[in-house]
Amino acid sequence: NAGVTQTPKFQVLKTGQSMTLQCAQDMNHEYMSWYRQDPGMGLRLIHYSVGAGITDQGEVPNGYNVSRSTTEDFPLRLLSAAPSQTSVYFCASSRDRASYGYTFGSGTRLTVV
Amino acid sequence: RKEVEQDPGPFNVPEGATVAFNCTYSNSASQSFFWYRQDCRKEPKLLMSVYSSGNEDGRFTAQLNRASQYISLLIRDSKLSDSATYLCVVNRYTNAGKSTFGDGTTLTVKP
Numbered sequence: 001n002a003g004v005t006q007t008p009k010f011q012v013l014k015t016g017q018s019m020t021l022q023c024a025q026d027m028n029h030e031y032m033s034w035y036r037q038d039p040g041m042g043l044r045l046i047h048y049s050v051g052a053g054i055t056d057q058g059e060v061p062n063g064y065n066v067s068r069s070t071t072e073d074f075p076l077r078l079l080s081a082a083p084s085q086t087s088v089y090f091c092a093s094s095r096d097r098a099s100y101g102y103t104f105g106s107g108t109r110l111t112v113v
Numbered sequence: 114r115k116e117v118e119q120d121p122g123p124f125n126v127p128e129g130a131t132v133a134f135n136c137t138y139s140n141s142a143s144q145s146f147f148w149y150r151q152d153c154r155k156e157p158k159l160l161m162s163v164y165s166s167g168n169e170d171g172r173f174t175a176q177l178n179r180a181s182q183y184i185s186l187l188i189r190d191s192k193l194s195d196s197a198t199y200l201c202v203v204n205r206y207t208n209a210g211k212s213t214f215g216d217g218t219t220l221t222v223k224p
Contacts, residue, residue: 102149102157
């Protein structure tokens with residue numbers, strides 16, 4: 001049981017490049033989300049999904065897109081990378097976030113230069 | 114004011130000490146609560162849920178005070194391995210899909 005798998009673990013981008021952070025879970029969880037974590041700012045929700053085909057914005061969605069074509073996968077796309085997007089990105093999933101909490105992936109450390 | 118607030122610490126305690134963290138929340142509609150542990154440069158991991166009646170897991174005790182709108186985490190007999198950042202999380206059922214994380218409290222347990 002792999003849980004939540006994120007790839008890549010590390011990435012360096014140049015300003016203006018685009019890329020997709022991958023997230024996959026094998027627990028059949030309906031709820032998935034993307035967070036970014038910056039020093040002194042805690043975890044901030046970027047986008048989330050309550051099931052396949054359903055996505056919605058979190059508190060810091062600008063510059064990011066998501067899609068949820070399957071229950072398992074929830075990729076995060078950076079449209080045109082900016083230095084302000086340098087951060088650690090975590091994907092999380094939950095069967096029922098109100099009762100069971102989240103399982104997090106191991107994170108992607110992204111640097112935009 | 115942030116919706117969820119934690120004392121950032123750091124809390125520096127000797128091995129064997131008892132330490133307590135509080136987390137306050139501002140929205141009275143909040144309905145489920147959790148504590149997570151995050152080690153340096155790692156992902157957060159669920160430590161325990163927080164129930165209205167209070168709950169215990171080994172050396173860890175979590176409590177909820179709805180009247181004063183805070184949750185607490187008590188760690189007894191601290192171990193070196195307890196050194197980490199502890200995050201509280203608050204959910205509101207009316208805010209579908211969105212959980213609010215505190216910024217975390219850092220604990221360092223010293224020999």
